[in-house]
Amino acid sequence: EVQLVESGGGLVQPGASLKLSCVASGVIFSDYWMSWVRQTPGKTMEWIGDIKYDGSYTNYAPSLKNRFTISRDNAKSTLYLQMSNVRSEDTATYYCTGGGYGYSAYWGQGTLVTVSS
Amino acid sequence: DIQMTQSPASLSASLGETVTIECRASEDIYSNLAWYQQKPGNSPQLLIYDANSLADGVPSRFSGSGSGTQYCLKINSLQSKDVASYFCQQYKNYPLKFGSGTKLEIK
Numbered sequence: 001e002v003q004l005v006e007s008g009g010g011l012v013q014p015g016a017s018l019k020l021s022c023v024a025s026g027v028i029f030s031d032y033w034m035s036w037v038r039q040t041p042g043k044t045m046e047w048i049g050d051i052k053y054d055g056s057y058t059n060y061a062p063s064l065k066n067r068f069t070i071s072r073d074n075a076k077s078t079l080y081l082q083m084s085n086v087r088s089e090d091t092a093t094y095y096c097t098g099g100g101y102g103y104s105a106y107w108g109q110g111t112l113v114t115v116s117s
Numbered sequence: 118d119i120q121m122t123q124s125p126a127s128l129s130a131s132l133g134e135t136v137t138i139e140c141r142a143s144e145d146i147y148s149n150l151a152w153y154q155q156k157p158g159n160s161p162q163l164l165i166y167d168a169n170s171l172a173d174g175v176p177s178r179f180s181g182s183g184s185g186t187q188y189c190l191k192i193n194s195l196q197s198k199d200v201a202s203y204f205c206q207q208y209k210n211y212p213l214k215f216g217s218g219t220k221l222e223i224k
Contacts, residue, residue: 035213045161045204045215061212062118100166102208103151107160 002026002106004096009111015085022079022096022108029077030054032099036070036081038092039110046092048081086115119143119207123216131224134195138219140205142186149209152181152190156201164203165190197223 008020020036035050049060051070058070069082079096093112099105120143130136140150148168153161163172165181168188178193192199200223205216 037215043202043218045206045218047206047213047215050213059211095160100151100163102149102213103163103166103206104153104161105163105166105172107162109160 002099004098004106004108006094006096006108006111009094009113011114011116012086013117014087014115017082017084018086018113020081020083020094020096020111020113022081024077024079024096024098027099027106029072030074033101034070034072034079034096034098035104036068036079037095037097037104037107038090039095040092048094051079083113086113088115091115118212119146119210119214121205121207121214121216123205123219125219126217127220127222129222129224130195132195132197136192136195136221138190138192138203138205138221140183140188140190140216142188142207142209145185146207146209148184149207150181150183150188151206151208152179153204153206154199154201155204156198161204192221195223199223 003025006022012018036048038046049070051058055072067084071080093110095110096108097104122141150168152165155161169181180191182189203219
């Protein structure tokens with residue numbers, strides 16, 4: 001059974017940095033492109049970006065690429081999302097996804113990030 | 118960027134009915150479209166990919182169709198466990214985009 005388990009969310013102050021992690025199991029992690037998707041409190045789904053299976057290439061939503069960085073460690077089967085200079089509008093549940101060719105066959109349970117002073 | 122327009126925003130139907138949810142892309146996405154189901158309190162789950170391919174374990178009551186810019190998700194014989202929000206997503210071009218979602222309730 002494929003499992004994606006996110007961690008690292010919580011309450012963070014505006015302007016701070018935060019790093020989310022996602023550990024994969026039940027799948028050959030290094031075979032897959034992986035993505036981060038977030039869902040706002042109003043339930044809007046937003047694709048953040050993705051990373052090639054070997055970590056050599058990334059794509060980002062244009063509005064986020066200057067503040068968010070996606071990386072991976074295939075030896076640890078772990079995906080990361082580094083968030084910097086966070087804003088209140090970054091408040092959302094962040095999902096780690098993967099397993100498809102553009103679409104997301106697998107989703108984690110999500111980790112909630114709340115940006116507030 | 119490709120924009121996705123999903124309708125309706127909400128839908129109420131009776132058990133056993135057939136419902137249809139639509140997604141329209143701002144340009145041709147050549148069937149690079151997925152549908153997801155998100156039950157209350159849960160993560161989204163893949164239902165359909167490549168516009169009409171059923172994901173593993175998804176009941177055949179669910180089907181996808183369409184081409185070009187217009188796509189549909191159809192749910193036959195509506196069951197109480199189908200209460201959820203449904204999202205479409207295009208993956209033809211970056212940045213990938215989701216529709217705004219459809220909340221399905223039982224009458």
